Amino acid sequence: MRTIGTELLRVDGLTVAYGDGESRSIAVASASFALSEGERIAIVGESGSGKTTLALAIAGLLVTPSARIHSEGLHFDGRELVRGRTKTLPMRTPGMSMVFQDAMTSLDPVETIGTQFGAVLRGVGKLKRRETRERAAEWLRAVGLHDVERILGLRPYELSGGMRQRVMVALAICSRPRLLIADEPTSALDASVSRDVMDLLADMTERENASLLVVSHDIELCRMYADRIIVMYHGEIVDICRASSIEEDATSEYTQALLACVPTLESSSLPLLPTLDDDFALVRQEASA
Ligand SMILES: Nc1ncnc2c1ncn2[C@@H]1O[C@H](COP(=O)(O)OP(=O)(O)OP(=O)(O)O)[C@@H](O)[C@H]1O
Structure with missing residues (x-):
């Protein structure tokens, strides 16, 4: 809870x-x-x-x-x-930890996932090599990945986009940020x-x-x-x-205009979906027309 x-x-x-x-x-x-x-x-x-x-x-x-x-x-x-x-x-x-948009550019492309976990986990506490690997495997399981021993030996380009994003979340959260x-x-x-x-x-x-x-x-x-x-x-x-x-x-008028641009079932029948320009109120009128 x-x-x-x-x-x-x-x-x-x-x-x-x-x-x-x-x-x-x-x-x-x-x-x-x-x-x-x-x-x-x-x-x-x-x-x-x-x-x-x-x-x-x-x-x-x-x-x-x-x-x-x-x-x-x-x-x-x-x-x-x-x-x-x-x-x-x-x-x-x-x-504080940060997760970025593109895991492919924010993960180190040449190091294995295991090595990248080692770099973060060593900063968190004194761990032996085997303990680091076990801890990394636990974090990978925690983010819903299977076959984690194999993943620890892979490099980012060998994973799918969704897997990379999970690895990045695990790497960010394993340092126990607030x-x-x-x-x-x-x-x-x-x-x-x-x-x-x-x-x-x-x-x-x-x-x-x-x-x-x-x-x-x-x-x-x-x-x-x-x-x-x-x-x-x-x-x-x-x-x-x-x-x-x-x-x-x-x-603000901007937030209201932004909400009006969210695609809905009704707007799906419009020839053009609503968009915003600097005069966002006008765009909203055009969209509803
Ligand atoms: N390194 C930089 N040098 C100069 N101007 C920058 C730099 N980074 C961002 N800007 C400018 O600062 C403004 C805000 O950019 P920022 O990336 O923070 O916006 P954003 O809302 O995150 O955009 P996006 O959703 O496209 O990432 C923009 O006008 C951008 O061109």
């Missing part, structure tokens, strides 16, 4: 800009929100709205040299990670595997009593799994809604 506890993460006025002078652009504009122990939050928004930048900044993985960060406060697990203007955020904050951040974990997968991966993220974080912050462009999928949904538009958080009542909670 999942319980939502006290505050685990607090982001206050986090701004990230890329570039300098005329090429400077603000990717995240003064983002503020809090996430509790055991809670699942989804960040949604169209491409380029700043979701990944926000997630990477929180995870301490924003290593782009051109990134300029300003924060009024970033607190995690009772510690202040950053305050004020900075070029670098704390790297790989202990207690917060798992998943950046578009399903966008490279078909609809049914996407559901499996979201089920897995939900199950594994519940089992480990970890919180989940998932970045996605799929608002419908997020509604099924998240407790709250953060909507971003052009770098700004325009809404923070309960997933179960997003229609009632949404205050």
Whole structure:
């Protein structure tokens, strides 16, 4: 049974800009929100709205040299990670793990899965070689994989896309994080595997009593799994809604337009599915016409 506890993460006025002078652009504009122990939050928004930048900044993985960060406060697990203007955020904050969109590029292509587990598990505690292998096999079974001894000896390209994603979740969760951040974990997968991966993220974080912050462009999928949904538009958080009542909670016109674009049985008969442009209200009218 999942319980939502006290505050685990607090982001206050986090701004990230890329570039300098005329090429400077603000990717995240003064983002503020809090996430509790055991809670699942989804960040949604169209491409380029700043979701990944926000997630990477929180995870301490924003290593782009051109990134300029300003924060009024970033607190995690009772510690202040950053305050004020900075070029670098704390790297790989202990207690946070991240799952990426494309397992093929985020797993090491030349090392076996067993070796990759060894690298993570050795950082967690002193384990002998055999214990590391046994622990890795347990994690692979926990994420629903079979024939795990064989998988430990394989390299990422020898696995299917869905298997790779499971391995990546196992690698992220085996360090026992308090917060798992998943950046578009399903966008490279078909609809049914996407559901499996979201089920897995939900199950594994519940089992480990970890919180989940998932970045996605799929608002419908997020509604099924998240407790709250953060909507971003052009770098700004325009809404923070309960997933179960997003229609009632949404205050921005953008969120309402985004919801109107979700394909339904009715819209499936339209010659063109509704889409958004800068004047999203107009597109909505055209779509309903
Ligand atoms: N390394 C970078 N250097 C310069 N600009 C960047 C960099 N990464 C992202 N940006 C810019 O910052 C803005 C936000 O990008 P970001 O990737 O965070 O958005 P996103 O919502 O995650 O998009 P997507 O869903 O396509 O991944 C975009 O305008 C993007 O072009």
